[in-house]
Amino acid sequence: MNMGSFRVSGPNKFECDVLIIGSGPGGCVTASELVATGLDVLMLEEGPISTMTPMSSSAQSLQQLWRNNGLTAALGGTPVSYAEGRCVGGGSEINSAIIQRTPSNLLDQWAQDYKIEDFGEAALMPYYDKAFQAIKARVTGGVANPLSEVMIKGAAALNWKVSPLERSEDGDGKRSMSVTLLKDSLANGLRLVSECRVHQIVFQNKKAVSVKAIAQDADGCKHAVTVYFKHIFVAAGAVQTPTLLMRSGVKNNVGKALRLHPTLKALAHFPQLIQAQKHILAPHAVTEFMPDIRLGCSVFRPGFFGMSLAENWQYRAHLQREIDHCAIYYAMVRAQGFGRIHSVPGLRDPLVTFRLTNQDWILLKRGWQSLAKLLFAAGATQIFPSISGHSGWYKDQPIGRDTLFENLPKFANPFTIHLFSSCPMGENKKRCATNSFGKIHDLDNAYIADASLIPEAPGVNPQATVMAIADRNAQNFLKIRN
Amino acid sequence: MDCNDTDSCWPILDGQGSISLKLRYTPCRALVEFSIPATPHLSTQARARLIDDIYSYLNQAFLLMPWSLAIPLWHVQKLFQLSAFLSCGHRFSHQSEAQREVFVLRWCQRGRPFEALIRLYRSFVMLLYFEHPLVKDRP
Numbered sequence: 001m002n003m004g005s006f007r008v009s010g011p012n013k014f015e016c017d018v019l020i021i022g023s024g025p026g027g028c029v030t031a032s033e034l035v036a037t038g039l040d041v042l043m044l045e046e047g048p049i050s051t052m053t054p055m056s057s058s059a060q061s062l063q064q065l066w067r068n069n070g071l072t073a074a075l076g077g078t079p080v081s082y083a084e085g086r087c088v089g090g091g092s093e094i095n096s097a098i099i100q101r102t103p104s105n106l107l108d109q110w111a112q113d114y115k116i117e118d119f120g121e122a123a124l125m126p127y128y129d130k131a132f133q134a135i136k137a138r139v140t141g142g143v144a145n146p147l148s149e150v151m152i153k154g155a156a157a158l159n160w161k162v163s164p165l166e167r168s169e170d171g172d173g174k175r176s177m178s179v180t181l182l183k184d185s186l187a188n189g190l191r192l193v194s195e196c197r198v199h200q201i202v203f204q205n206k207k208a209v210s211v212k213a214i215a216q217d218a219d220g221c222k223h224a225v226t227v228y229f230k231h232i233f234v235a236a237g238a239v240q241t242p243t244l245l246m247r248s249g250v251k252n253n254v255g256k257a258l259r260l261h262p263t264l265k266a267l268a269h270f271p272q273l274i275q276a277q278k279h280i281l282a283p284h285a286v287t288e289f290m291p292d293i294r295l296g297c298s299v300f301r302p303g304f305f306g307m308s309l310a311e312n313w314q315y316r317a318h319l320q321r322e323i324d325h326c327a328i329y330y331a332m333v334r335a336q337g338f339g340r341i342h343s344v345p346g347l348r349d350p351l352v353t354f355r356l357t358n359q360d361w362i363l364l365k366r367g368w369q370s371l372a373k374l375l376f377a378a379g380a381t382q383i384f385p386s387i388s389g390h391s392g393w394y395k396d397q398p399i400g401r402d403t404l405f406e407n408l409p410k411f412a413n414p415f416t417i418h419l420f421s422s423c424p425m426g427e428n429k430k431r432c433a434t435n436s437f438g439k440i441h442d443l444d445n446a447y448i449a450d451a452s453l454i455p456e457a458p459g460v461n462p463q464a465t466v467m468a469i470a471d472r473n474a475q476n477f478l479k480i481r482n
Numbered sequence: 483m484d485c486n487d488t489d490s491c492w493p494i495l496d497g498q499g500s501i502s503l504k505l506r507y508t509p510c511r512a513l514v515e516f517s518i519p520a521t522p523h524l525s526t527q528a529r530a531r532l533i534d535d536i537y538s539y540l541n542q543a544f545l546l547m548p549w550s551l552a553i554p555l556w557h558v559q560k561l562f563q564l565s566a567f568l569s570c571g572h573r574f575s576h577q578s579e580a581q582r583e584v585f586v587l588r589w590c591q592r593g594r595p596f597e598a599l600i601r602l603y604r605s606f607v608m609l610l611y612f613e614h615p616l617v618k619d620r621p
Contacts, residue, residue: 059609059613063542063543069547071546073550073551075550302612302618303609303613306613307608309608347549349550388594388601389590411594
């Protein structure tokens with residue numbers, strides 16, 4: 001990491017014009033815009049600087065980059081496990097680097113429903129373009145690998161639409177925040193303190209004045225840190241941002257409408273060699289049913305293959321030696337259900353709850369049936385859905401007529417890496433936590449700049465939308481300030 | 483009933499001020515051992531090292547588990563240990579391979595929280611197993 005990033009070595013007090021909490025895509029875009037105008041910006045990040053290399057194992061990555069080693073779940077009728085990045089660069093360090101724009105009809109719909117000023121496709125387009133440019137996103141679908149070929153073949157047989165995906169990567173690897181915007185901002189004067197967890201924002205007369213944090217030094221010793229600022233941007237992600245705000249006493253429409261993209265996986269076995277671990281990811285997705293359902297390929301590493309076998313060991317153990325013939329695919333849906341984040345006094349982690357609606361389950365069932373159809377059309381011999389106790393589907397078997405599938409809410413194991421909407425933005429004060437530009441209602445100098453602001457599930461990977469909205473809001477902040 | 487647990491004190495304060503309550507949760511070593519697939523290519527010592535490595539990783543991982551998962555998991559694990567003892571008069575760690583197989587199969591048939599305990603252990607074990615140098619680098 002460039003100069004400007006450091007860890008504290010004792011109790012510390014900082015002062016700055018703008019404090020940003022969190023170094024994910026939202027925080028980094030905001031920092032980049034503000035630093036460029038000469039503002040003194042300080043960023044606090046709870047996680048460490050990544051030391052991962054392409055040779056690092058999934059276990060090492062879980063330990064260093066993921067919150068709670070990936071052991072996080074939204075509880076409810078059916079628990080939904082979720083993943084959050086907890087490192088410098090945030091979610092951009094652990095996601096699959098797929099960059100997509102939210103469909104224009106959804107953006108326009110949100111502008112209307114949530115009364116968001118100067119919002120919609122036309123208003124956001126220049127910010128999307130800028131985000132794509134900043135991380136050098138490009139279509140990688142031109143080079144199909146065996147994982148893609150499965151989807152292309154299946155989709156062709158069924159006459160479904162399959163699209164290449166834009167990813168932020170180049171020859172040197174993924175273009176995450178730590179190697180793009182954050183690196184540039186540090187060179188431009190941004191100060192970054194890593195391994196520093198904010199536990200409270202102090203407010204006085206409708207103004208945020210300071211934060212109290214605990215930072216860890218290189219020897220693992222903890223030190224109290226206080227930061228005084230003129231303005232604050234909270235960009236800690238859709239779960240941690242509302243948790244911190246609630247812990248600090250800001251509760252109005254905060255953490256009450258969490259949305260996510262529930263995703264169901266299936267392990268597929270093919271007679272031909274796939275060698276998924278060589279290719280890791282497919283740069284294509286079946287977009288026939290977008291934005292409600294997307295079918296795609298999961299990141300494949302030996303460890304993830306192992307986890308997939310563990311889901312139903314009884315029926316999958318025999319595939320241990322078949323790793324080169326297996327791949328993991330998913331069906332991701334745009335759910336209508338929503339959840340809540342409860343901050344519990346005295347405890348570090350919040351309680352996250354989420355409830356899928358009947359409509360969501362219908363979509364998930366449809367998604368899984370479509371996925372099975374696609375994979376069988378592409379030549380799969382057996383498919384193992386992530387349903388507890390499920391023995392798998394064979395090619396000529398009717399899909400989805402078994403008891404376990406009929407009772408999906410009781411047996412399915414959904415997960416997600418896309419969380420948002422926990423502090424929606426807009427002028428509708430009954431529903432929204434912030435105004436149209438991310439400023440928290442009724443507070444003078446406190447803003448939100450992450451996926452919490454996205455009003456509803458976008459049906460696509462949210463990173464580009466987070467970046468576009470953060471950029472737009474940062475520009476508005478600068479305009480008002482001047 | 484402790485299933486090889488050495489220091490399962492729960493819950494405890496994290497000792498770094500009162501900002502959070504850390505739930506100390508010690509994983510069951512016998513369940514780790516049970517979840518590792520057969521390894522005919524490994525010597526007894528190598529397999530023991532594999533188990534040690536996975537167990538110590540799991541120890542770290544479970545220490546960081548959010549309380550909303552740690553509390554139910556702690557209870558389900560205690561129930562697992564009690565049920566294992568009641569099923570054949572031995573702790574799970576002292577049961578034979580065949581007894582463990584039968585017990586775990588029956589346990590999983592009880593429903594989601596019970597089956598989830600085994601799935602959680604097995605998921606972590608398999609993640610670490612497939613990427614462990616002893617397994618990954620074998621010819």
